Amino acid sequence: MNAQQPQRVVIAGYGPAAHRLAETLAGRGFRGGITVLGEERHPAYDRVALTSYLTGASAADLAYPPVEGVTVRLGARVTGIDRELRQVRVAGGPAEPYDVLVLATGSASFVPPVPGAGDALVYRTLDDLDAIRAAAAGQSAGVVVGGGLLGLEAADALRGLGLDTHIVELAPWLMPRQVDEGGGSVLKGHITRLGLSIHAGVSVAAVEPGRVVLSDGSAIQAGVVVFSAGIVPRDELARDCGLEVGQRGGIVVDDGMRTADPAVYAVGECALAGGRVYGLAGPCFTQAEVAADRILGGDAVFTGADLSAKLKLLGVEVAQFGAMEGALDVTYLDPVAGVYKKLFVSDDATTLLGGICVGDASPYTTLKPFVGKALPAAPSDLLFSGGGARLDLPDDAQVCSCNNVCAGQVREAVAEGATSVPALKACTRAGTTCGSCVPMLTRLLEQSGVELPKALCEHFDHSRAELYDIVRVRGITTFSELIATCGRGRGCDVCKPAVASILASLLGGHVLEGERVALQDTNDAFLANIQKNGTYSVIPRIPGGEITPGKLIVIGEVARDFGLYTKITGGQRIDLLGARVEQLPEIWKRLVAAGFESGHAYGKALRTVKSCVGSSWCRYGVQDSVGLAIALELRYRGLRAPHKLKSAVSGCARECAEARSKDFGIIATEQGWNLYVGGNGGFRPRHADLLAADLGTDELITTIDRFLMFYIRTADRLQRTSAWLEALDGGLGYLREVIMDDSLGICAELDAQMERHVATYADEWRETLDDPDKLRRFVSFVNAPGVPDPSIVFETERDQIRPAVEAR
Amino acid sequence: MTRWTAVCGYTDLLPERGSCALVGEQQIAIFRDFDGSLYAVANQDPYSGAYVMARGIVGSRAGEPTVASPMHKQVFSLATGVCLDDGGTTLPTYPIRVNEGHVEVAV
Numbered sequence: 001m002n003a004q005q006p007q008r009v010v011i012a013g014y015g016p017a018a019h020r021l022a023e024t025l026a027g028r029g030f031r032g033g034i035t036v037l038g039e040e041r042h043p044a045y046d047r048v049a050l051t052s053y054l055t056g057a058s059a060a061d062l063a064y065p066p067v068e069g070v071t072v073r074l075g076a077r078v079t080g081i082d083r084e085l086r087q088v089r090v091a092g093g094p095a096e097p098y099d100v101l102v103l104a105t106g107s108a109s110f111v112p113p114v115p116g117a118g119d120a121l122v123y124r125t126l127d128d129l130d131a132i133r134a135a136a137a138g139q140s141a142g143v144v145v146g147g148g149l150l151g152l153e154a155a156d157a158l159r160g161l162g163l164d165t166h167i168v169e170l171a172p173w174l175m176p177r178q179v180d181e182g183g184g185s186v187l188k189g190h191i192t193r194l195g196l197s198i199h200a201g202v203s204v205a206a207v208e209p210g211r212v213v214l215s216d217g218s219a220i221q222a223g224v225v226v227f228s229a230g231i232v233p234r235d236e237l238a239r240d241c242g243l244e245v246g247q248r249g250g251i252v253v254d255d256g257m258r259t260a261d262p263a264v265y266a267v268g269e270c271a272l273a274g275g276r277v278y279g280l281a282g283p284c285f286t287q288a289e290v291a292a293d294r295i296l297g298g299d300a301v302f303t304g305a306d307l308s309a310k311l312k313l314l315g316v317e318v319a320q321f322g323a324m325e326g327a328l329d330v331t332y333l334d335p336v337a338g339v340y341k342k343l344f345v346s347d348d349a350t351t352l353l354g355g356i357c358v359g360d361a362s363p364y365t366t367l368k369p370f371v372g373k374a375l376p377a378a379p380s381d382l383l384f385s386g387g388g389a390r391l392d393l394p395d396d397a398q399v400c401s402c403n404n405v406c407a408g409q410v411r412e413a414v415a416e417g418a419t420s421v422p423a424l425k426a427c428t429r430a431g432t433t434c435g436s437c438v439p440m441l442t443r444l445l446e447q448s449g450v451e452l453p454k455a456l457c458e459h460f461d462h463s464r465a466e467l468y469d470i471v472r473v474r475g476i477t478t479f480s481e482l483i484a485t486c487g488r489g490r491g492c493d494v495c496k497p498a499v500a501s502i503l504a505s506l507l508g509g510h511v512l513e514g515e516r517v518a519l520q521d522t523n524d525a526f527l528a529n530i531q532k533n534g535t536y537s538v539i540p541r542i543p544g545g546e547i548t549p550g551k552l553i554v555i556g557e558v559a560r561d562f563g564l565y566t567k568i569t570g571g572q573r574i575d576l577l578g579a580r581v582e583q584l585p586e587i588w589k590r591l592v593a594a595g596f597e598s599g600h601a602y603g604k605a606l607r608t609v610k611s612c613v614g615s616s617w618c619r620y621g622v623q624d625s626v627g628l629a630i631a632l633e634l635r636y637r638g639l640r641a642p643h644k645l646k647s648a649v650s651g652c653a654r655e656c657a658e659a660r661s662k663d664f665g666i667i668a669t670e671q672g673w674n675l676y677v678g679g680n681g682g683f684r685p686r687h688a689d690l691l692a693a694d695l696g697t698d699e700l701i702t703t704i705d706r707f708l709m710f711y712i713r714t715a716d717r718l719q720r721t722s723a724w725l726e727a728l729d730g731g732l733g734y735l736r737e738v739i740m741d742d743s744l745g746i747c748a749e750l751d752a753q754m755e756r757h758v759a760t761y762a763d764e765w766r767e768t769l770d771d772p773d774k775l776r777r778f779v780s781f782v783n784a785p786g787v788p789d790p791s792i793v794f795e796t797e798r799d800q801i802r803p804a805v806e807a808r
Numbered sequence: 809m810t811r812w813t814a815v816c817g818y819t820d821l822l823p824e825r826g827s828c829a830l831v832g833e834q835q836i837a838i839f840r841d842f843d844g845s846l847y848a849v850a851n852q853d854p855y856s857g858a859y860v861m862a863r864g865i866v867g868s869r870a871g872e873p874t875v876a877s878p879m880h881k882q883v884f885s886l887a888t889g890v891c892l893d894d895g896g897t898t899l900p901t902y903p904i905r906v907n908e909g910h911v912e913v914a915v
Contacts, residue, residue, distance in 0.1 A: 057898060174904070421896070431900065458869065458870070459867075459868075489867075489868040489869075489870075490824070490842055490866075490867055490868040490873075491867045491868070492865070492867035492869065492874065492876065492883070493865040493867060493876035493881055493883070494870065495864055495867075496867065497865070515823075517825060518822065518823060518824035518825045518865075518866065519865075520865075521865065521878065522860070522863040522864070522865075522878035525863065526826075526863070529880070530860070530863070530878055532856065532858065532879075533858055534858040534859055534860045541834055775823075776820075777827075779829065780830075781828055781829060781830040781835075782815060782816045782820060782821075782827040782828060782838075783814075783815040783816055783829045783830060783831075784830050787830060789835075789859060790833075791835070791852075791858075792857045
């Protein structure tokens with residue numbers, strides 16, 4: 001197979017299909033050179049998430065990860081193909097020779113030939129969005145021409161820019177490709193309730209300055225007009241070099257995505273495969289994978305694709321799967337709630353043909369895999385019972401249409417040891433594109449008999465989240481009470497600290513009070529971090545990383561007087577290492593007297609909120625990042641959680657505080673703050689996801705309060721926010737619904753919990769120093785309290801102490 | 809003949825939390841279980857070499873009283889000193905008793 005592999009693959013275009021092609025080639029060990037020529041100045045980005053660019057996401061947020069070993073030329077427009085010489089001409093640069101050329105030039109927006117539409121705005125690329133944003137400045141109303149999927153996205157964008165938004169659709173109702181008339185009417189109700197105006201069954205007759213004239217003679221007064229009424233394949237390169245294109249556009253390819261020239265392929269929205277141009281991400285990805293396989297010498301085929309879609313547009317769930325007609329149909333309509341669900345079945349009512357949903361897309365997830373198969377229950381039952389959540393899927397039923405993964409593959413992966421949603425995502429790719437099938441993955445895991453490892457340890461059959469609820473609902477206040485209620489034995493190093501953390505989150509109070517002292521790990525038990533030789537490190541809190549010279553001097557004097565090793569931490573604090581247990585209270589007496597508090601570096605608790613200097617000093621800063629970081633650190637200090645919590649605030653988009661590597665990170669915008677959640681550095685780095693954009697400070701704090709409390713309530717033991725978010729059913733969208741739309745009705749409770757935490761916080765080191773009972777434990781030897789541990793020996797390195805190598 | 813050394817009062821020991829006693833040059837970790845029983849083992853963690861066993865979390869495994877090393881969490885039986893995660897390693901154990909309110913160990 002390798003012998004047939006070409007040396008040089010050139011990909012013209014750098015959109016999602018081109019990216020998937022390059023990624024597949026590289027991932028499958030292609031040894032030749034891969035060069036991508038992108039016309040835009042941006043590398044490939046996620047077009048499905050384009051709307052978020054106008055609500056705060058940056059171009060970098062949307063970018064796909066670069067593919068290693070691939071040469072990318074950006075701003076490199078291909079102007080022609082010389083098939084004889086096998087090279088492409090590039091505007092303003094050297095020609096690019098190829099052995100195999102893949103055209104992935106995508107599509108352009110269709111702009112109807114009406115007077116005045118020549119320079120119209122379109123909704124397609126990041127640059128288009130910049131142009132829309134610029135055009136919207138100072139305007140009060142906008143018109144979107146096109147009421148399909150992309151049209152509604154554009155309408156959402158205009159609405160987000162504060163414009164009074166109108167939608168013009170030629171068909172009698174919105175989204176005619178996805179929903180029928182009944183669904184269209186329910187959809188119209190949702191959208192008009194949001195304050196948008198719909199003009200259906202008309203077309204645009206002319207675009208004039210300040211207004212749009214419609215075919216029925218009426219006019220809309222609006223200063224911004226965006227065309228989003230369909231796409232036209234970018235097939236001009238193929239056309240110019242004599243390759244066949246379809247009557248209505250699209251480069252003609254065979255089922256291996258190859259044109260009549262065996263050295264030229266076409267994939268994505270520029271390709272006409274089986275007589276059809278595909279405009280959805282899923283089929284385009286499949287085409288890219290087929291082309292990659294052929295280039296590698298395989299024989300994969302593209303035989304068409306499922307055009308099912310589940311979308312959330314303007315906050316309304318819309319889904320369509322399988323056929324949009326059938327011999328029989330069953331409809332569920334709730335006009336009050338705005339829910340419309342319809343199933344199409346065969347004439348003998350035994351086979352499911354397709355379905356349409358508006359307002360509640362749950363049947364999409366549960367029933368789409370049954371399309372073309374025997375109905376698993378009576379159609380009315382399926383529509384009324386929430387869509388049959390517990391149905392058994394056949395092995396060949398497709399679970400993830402974006403990445404073409406079926407139930408059998410998921411079951412196989414589970415059998416081979418992928419027993420969690422993140423593991424399934426990693427090995428099957430299911431759920432990694434739009435995420436709508438993640439609930440299905442969880443269900444398959446459960447149905448495969450995987451004991452989702454829930455029991456905390458041998459003493460409790462419950463998960464941490466369940467224990468949290470038991471403690472919360474039953475008002476339990478001690479470990480003894482909890483283990484008597486629902487556990488067995490006397491606990492261990494797994495369940496005791498977990499329960500200690502739950503009690504601390506729910507009840508507050510001192511971690512060394514009464515029975516709780518016996519639950520703590522050595523770090524919490526001595527309010528310091530144990531080091532390899534049994535000594536401890538001390539980290540005073542320095543909120544936001546801001547410290548006065550006077551306090552800096554105190555830290556220096558304490559370190560000098562106790563002979564400690566000092567080092568600046570990654571969290572903008574100072575670590576003092578080498579303290580023996582009996583020194584800890586003496587060290588803290590000095591620190592507390594100087595106004596320092598515990599930094600909780602030893603706890604599963606808030607660590608630091610880092611910050612850059614922000615608008616007070618920096619010539620680029622747009623907000624006071626230090627002030628916010630200090631406010632947040634003081635608000636959440638001492639908050640116990642399933643794992644440590646880190647945060648940062650950056651004063652502008654340059655992101656000097658590295659906020660996106662934090663559990664919750666905040667980046668200033670001109671309008672307010674963008675909130676990112678679920679970031680992580682460490683063992684498995686992860687960039688935080690944008691949860692909400694342009695928040696005011698009060699709104700930001702409320703959102704963080706709820707995020708933290710919801711995490712504390714539902715996470716597993718020692719699960720950081722990044723892993724928690726990845727495993728959360730419904731992901732970021734669900735998180736938004738819970739903490740921003742209050743879909744579970746728990747926000748008042750979460751708010752009250754945080755209020756109580758803030759109101760009852762007290763510095764645990766100050767309290768320890770005031771309590772002789774707690775201080776009694778801080779000795780090396782119970783029978784010789786003044787004697788230092790003779791096993792602790794230091795040597796000198798770079799003018800400071802370090803544990804002696806032979807300190808045994 | 810066993811030589812007992814008094815190290816502290818019984819009530820100086822917190823239930824399910826360890827303390828360390830210095831007997832001659834030896835460091836002995838002593839524990840008071842939830843039901844009042846006493847245990848004494850060597851304070852040196854055989855895995856890390858640090859003298860820290862007295863600071864581990866006390867618990868039970870299948871009914872056996874245990875302590876987990878605070879360094880890398882290996883769990884040892886308080887009764888026999890055997891490491892329950894790796895049967896090949898054992899903590900030395902020592903006799904311990906209460907005598908007129910005083911805790912005594914024999915080394």
